[in-house]
Amino acid sequence: MTAPSARSAAVAWLPLLFVLPLALVLVAWFVWPLLGSFAGSVHPFTPAGIDRSRWTLENYGKLGDPYYVGVLGRTLRVSALISLITAVLAYPVAHFIAGRRGRTQALLLLVYVAPWLVNVAVKAFGWMLLLGPKGLVNRALMTTGAIDAPLPLVFNETGIVIGLVHGHFMFVLLPLWAALAGLDPNLAAAAGNLGARPWQVFRRIVFPLTLPALLAGIIINFCMSMAAFATPALLGGARARMISYVAYDVNLVDLNWPLGAAMAVALLVVVVALVWVSQRLTASGRRRVVFEGAR
Amino acid sequence: MRLELRDLRKRFGDVAAVDGVSLDILDGEFFALLGPSGCGKTTLLRAIAGIVAPDGGQVVLGGEEITARPLHARNTAMVFQNYALFPHLTVADNVGFGLVMRGERKAAIRARVEEALALVRLPGLGARYPTQLSGGQQQRVALARALVVRPAVLLLDEPLSNLDARLRDEMRTEVREIQRQVGITTILVTHDLHEAFAMSDRLAVMNAGRVEQVGTPAEIYARPATRFVAEFTGDANHFDGRVTAVAEGVAVVSVAAGLTMRVAVGDARLAAGQPLSVMIRPERVRLGAGPGELPNGFPGVVEHATYLGALTNYRVRCGEARLLAQAQTLAAPAFRSGDHVLVEWGEHDCAVRA
Numbered sequence: 037m038t039a040p041s042a043r044s045a046a047v048a049w050l051p052l053l054f055v056l057p058l059a060l061v062l063v064a065w066f067v068w069p070l071l072g073s074f075a076g077s078v079h080p081f082t083p084a085g086i087d088r089s090r091w092t093l094e095n096y097g098k099l100g101d102p103y104y105v106g107v108l109g110r111t112l113r114v115s116a117l118i119s120l121i122t123a124v125l126a127y128p129v130a131h132f133i134a135g136r137r138g139r140t141q142a143l144l145l146l147v148y149v150a151p152w153l154v155n156v157a158v159k160a161f162g163w164m165l166l167l168g169p170k171g172l173v174n175r176a177l178m179t180t181g182a183i184d185a186p187l188p189l190v191f192n193e194t195g196i197v198i199g200l201v202h203g204h205f206m207f208v209l210l211p212l213w214a215a216l217a218g219l220d221p222n223l224a225a226a227a228g229n230l231g232a233r234p235w236q237v238f239r240r241i242v243f244p245l246t247l248p249a250l251l252a253g254i255i256i257n258f259c260m261s262m263a264a265f266a267t268p269a270l271l272g273g274a275r276a277r278m279i280s281y282v283a284y285d286v287n288l289v290d291l292n293w294p295l296g297a298a299m300a301v302a303l304l305v306v307v308v309a310l311v312w313v314s315q316r317l318t319a320s321g322r323r324r325v326v327f328e329g330a331r
Numbered sequence: 332m333r334l335e336l337r338d339l340r341k342r343f344g345d346v347a348a349v350d351g352v353s354l355d356i357l358d359g360e361f362f363a364l365l366g367p368s369g370c371g372k373t374t375l376l377r378a379i380a381g382i383v384a385p386d387g388g389q390v391v392l393g394g395e396e397i398t399a400r401p402l403h404a405r406n407t408a409m410v411f412q413n414y415a416l417f418p419h420l421t422v423a424d425n426v427g428f429g430l431v432m433r434g435e436r437k438a439a440i441r442a443r444v445e446e447a448l449a450l451v452r453l454p455g456l457g458a459r460y461p462t463q464l465s466g467g468q469q470q471r472v473a474l475a476r477a478l479v480v481r482p483a484v485l486l487l488d489e490p491l492s493n494l495d496a497r498l499r500d501e502m503r504t505e506v507r508e509i510q511r512q513v514g515i516t517t518i519l520v521t522h523d524l525h526e527a528f529a530m531s532d533r534l535a536v537m538n539a540g541r542v543e544q545v546g547t548p549a550e551i552y553a554r555p556a557t558r559f560v561a562e563f564t565g566d567a568n569h570f571d572g573r574v575t576a577v578a579e580g581v582a583v584v585s586v587a588a589g590l591t592m593r594v595a596v597g598d599a600r601l602a603a604g605q606p607l608s609v610m611i612r613p614e615r616v617r618l619g620a621g622p623g624e625l626p627n628g629f630p631g632v633v634e635h636a637t638y639l640g641a642l643t644n645y646r647v648r649c650g651e652a653r654l655l656a657q658a659q660t661l662a663a664p665a666f667r668s669g670d671h672v673l674v675e676w677g678e679h680d681c682a683v684r685a
Contacts, residue, residue, distance in 0.1 A: 222415035225382045228402040229409045230429035230480060240428070244419050 070304075077297035086294055095298035104282070104299070111279040112306070114193050114268075115261035118200045119208070119254045125201070126208040126253070133209075134216035145213065149206050156203065160270035163199050164190055191273030199271040204260050208253035215249030216242070255311050262307055279303055332393040332483040332516055333358045334379070339388035341374055348374040349385065350540030356518065361510055363519045363527040366537035367563065372520045375537075376486050379518065380407045392483055403432070408477035409486040412493065414469045416461035422448070422472050423457030429480035447479035448472075450509060467498045474506065478513060485510070485517040491526060503529050524564055528552070536560045552612075554682045561610050561682075568616065568654050570609040577601050581678055584609055588652030593626045595678040599685070608684040615680035616656035618645060618666060621673040628675045633666045647674055 080092045098104070133144045151159065166172050167189035174186040189195060219242065227237045268278040279299065287296035334356040341349040348371045356362045364372040377383040379390055381402035390398045397405055408429070416425050423444050430440045448454050451471035461469055470490060477485055490506070491499045507530050510517050521527050527534050528548040535545045536559075544556040555561035558569060572586030582596045584607050594609055601607065617625070618633075631649035638660065645656040645666065654674060658665065666672055 220413065220415060222411045222413060223417060225377075225380075225402070226409065226411060226415040227417070227428065227432075229380055229382065229405075229407065230476070231403050231406075231432035232428075233403050236432060241417060245417075 073297040073300050076294050077301050079294055081292050081294040095294045096302070098295055099298060099302055107277055107279050107282050108302070108306070110193065110276065111262055114196050114200075114276075114278065115258050118197055118204065118261045119258045121197065121201050122205055122208045122257055123250060123254055126205065126212050127250075130209055130212040130216050133213050134219075141213075141217070145210070148209050151202055152206055156266040157270065159203060160199060160267050163195065163202075163271055167195060167198065190271050191275060193272065193276045195271035195273070196268045196276060196278065199267040200261050200264055203264075203267055204257050207257040207260055208250070211249040211253040211256075212246060215246040219245060251314055255314060258310070259307055262303065334393075334484055334516060334518070335389075335391040336375075336379070337389040337391065339375065339378060339390065340386045341371075341378060341383060342386055343374075347371075347540045349378065351388070352537075352540070352542050353388075354535055354542065354545065356516060358516055359514050361507065361517045361519065361530060361532045363521060363531035363534035364537055365521055365524065365527040365534050365563070368522055370537040371540040372522075372537050373488055376409070376488055376518060376520045379484065380409050380486055381405045382409075406480075406483045407486055408480055408482035408484075409488060410470075410473045410477050410490045412489040414461075414473040414493075416469055416472055416476070418461055420460075421457060422453070422459050422461065422464070425461065425472055426457070426476045426479055428476065433480065443479055444475075447475040450478065450512075451475045452505075466494055467502065470494060470502065474509070478509070478515070483516070485515050487517065487519045489521055490519075492521075492523070499526075506530065536563060538563075555610065556684070558608070558610075558684075566613050566655050566657075568611045568613065570611075570652075572607060572609065574601050574603055574605045574607050576603055582607065582683070584683075586652075589650050590629060590652055592681070593678050594681040594683055596683055599683070601685070605685065610682045610684070611676055611680055613644065613655040613657035615676050616647075616654060617675045618647070618656050618658060618672045619675060623673055623675055625675040625677045627677070628673055631672055631674045633668050633670045633672055635668050636666060647672060649674055 076086060077095050078091055078093065079086050079088050080090050080094060081087075099108075129148065133141050133148075136144065164171070168174070169186040169188075171189070173189065174183075177183045178186065189198065223241055223245070224237050227241045228234070232240060263280060264278070265280040265284065268276070269281045269284075272278060272281075283296055283299045283303075286292050286299065334354075336352055336354045336356075339349055339352045340347070350371070352371075352375055354362075364375060366372045374383055378385045381397075381400060385398065388398070389396055392405075392407075417428065420428070423441075426447055427440045427444045430443060435443075444457065445454070448457060451474050453468060453471050453475065456464070456468070456472075461472065464472065470493075473490070487506070491502050494502060503526060519527070519530060531548065533545065533547050534551065536543045536551060538559050544551055544560045546554075551560060552564055555564060555567075561567045561569065570584070570586035570588060570590070570592070572584045574582050575585050575591070576583040577596070580595060580597055581593055582601055583591060583593055585591045586609065592609065594607075621628075621630075629649040629652075631647040631654070633645055634648050634653070635646040637644040641660060643658055643660045643665070645658070647654045647656055656674065
């Protein structure tokens with residue numbers, strides 16, 4: 037009578053089979069090269085290539101150079117700013133879309149997803165034409181007399197922020213829309229019925245219940261912005277280099293793979309740490325008591 | 332507080348959800364809105380709360396018109412069909428929510444939340460989250476959350492429909508007890524006849540956005556104003572016929588099925604030849620072996636007997652007419668299909684509509 041237990045053991049293994057193909061792909065083409073990068077980062081760089089016979093932390097030491105610290109700082113600052121601006125802009129849009137009928141919702145979502153379907157380099161050149169010193173925006177502002185000299189809208193951090201807010205908007209919008217559309221409308225009605233004004237309904241009910249989705253969107257958006265290459269390279273110019281461009285430079289121009297690997301590992305650690313902290317913050321926020329905060 | 336609705340109207344696209352409803356609900360009354368799904372009863376309740384803006388008409392609460400007043404300023408409290416408890420807040424925070432919104436002090440809120448949870452017999456569950464409670468417990472939390480703000484009107488939207496049958500019966504009595512204790516004007520929306528009858532002082536039967544009849548449960552059951560009300564509030568035998576003679580408050584009616592019956596019509600002014608509808612509830616129809624004692628007696632044959640335990644339902648054929656009868660089962664069902672019986676009822680067992 038071993039048949040039932042043997043069978044249930046087989047059933048318990050079955051779900052793993054579904055995961056296996058993708059897991060193998062990830063291990064072969066992501067985890068393994070990542071481990072390779074990490075291994076490369078702890079060997080010294082010599083004119084002859086990587087000296088795998090010696091071990092060192094000097095590549096990580098070089099990251100302490102003010103230039104690299106500055107680049108990492110700019111990358112974090114710009115990515116955080118992009119995520120924040122996107123979050124603030126996405127809420128009203130998600131709320132508006134979630135309130136429409138099914139077909140209208142799908143069409144509006146398509147409009148906001150559309151920028152993602154256009155090549156990033158094409159979008160970047162488009163922004164240059166619009167935002168450049170002789171671009172449409174500056175010419176319009178000067179013609180109307182609003183400004184005397186062109187505003188520096190591209191080839192700096194502003195350009196990166198504008199380009200990436202536009203390019204990565206849907207990564208916050210989509211999870212937020214899904215959360216808002218899935219929210220029981222009776223919850224807002226119940227809060228209003230109990231005396232909550234519209235902004236209190238948002239603050240006490242809608243916002244906390246959609247916060248996990250918002251944070252998920254922000255984290256995706258933040259990671260995408262940290263890793264973005266073409267848009268910051270083209271719209272940031274030489275004055276506002278982000279870490280992706282510097283890593284490219286180090287790896288493919290200087291061919292200093294150990295330093296490049298150390299940069300990749302440092303970036304990974306910073307991003308994973310930030311994601312972990314933000315998730316811990318949401319988990320603890322749930323336990324707060326509302327009326328303990330009353331007068 | 333007294334609540335008046337004056338010619339309230341609401342359309343959704345081509346559908347008139349509420350089509351000119353006027354009601355006068357008294358202070359402290361337990362009033363039910365009974366009707367099939369889609370009859371507009373929930374829309375009406377939502378219009379009272381201010382969740383839905385009516386297209387026309389007035390809502391008057393305690394003599395004050397509140398039709399245009401926003402949702403949060405109405406002092407009504409609603410218990411939703413799905414309870415709509417805030418999933419991210421504890422039971423205590425759910426119950427205290429309305430008090431926080433009213434700017435009460437922390438100590439007062441804590442005391443009143445405790446009191447409300449004790450009232451619905453859930454003391455000590457304040458620290459739990461709604462998902463950790465059973466359906467019946469969630470229902471009580473929703474009730475506590477509504478009662479704790481001491482609203483002018485308590486609005487109940489099918490509050491018991493998600494509970495299992497036994498718990499539903501218990502909660503009917505309990506909700507009614509609590510309502511008496513607090514003395515609050517309450518409006519219950521339900522499609523369940525027994526719920527409406529068991530809980531309400533008075534009720535309105537609604538159909539297609541209109542009120543068909545308002546009255547006490549006994550009035551509505553015994554004297555339904557329309558055929559819809561008669562059918563929605565239980566089984567009934569209907570006869571459409573014409574008056575052939577009237578004398579001393581009793582009309583002789585000849586109905587389509589070929590029967591002639593004597594029915595009490597009270598002071599109604601009827602003339603011979605006038606059409607009249609007669610309704611008799613099955614439990615008013617008596618079956619016997621004869622001889623007859625009552626003014627209306629017709630020989631018939633039992634077509635079908637359905638044994639229900641305490642009661643037995645019969646379908647009887649009298650000539651062309653088919654009748655439903657219901658009798659208490661004393662020992663065993665008294666008749667079987669094929670038995671010849673005398674079908675009888677009195678003049679006052681019928682309800683008539685001109």
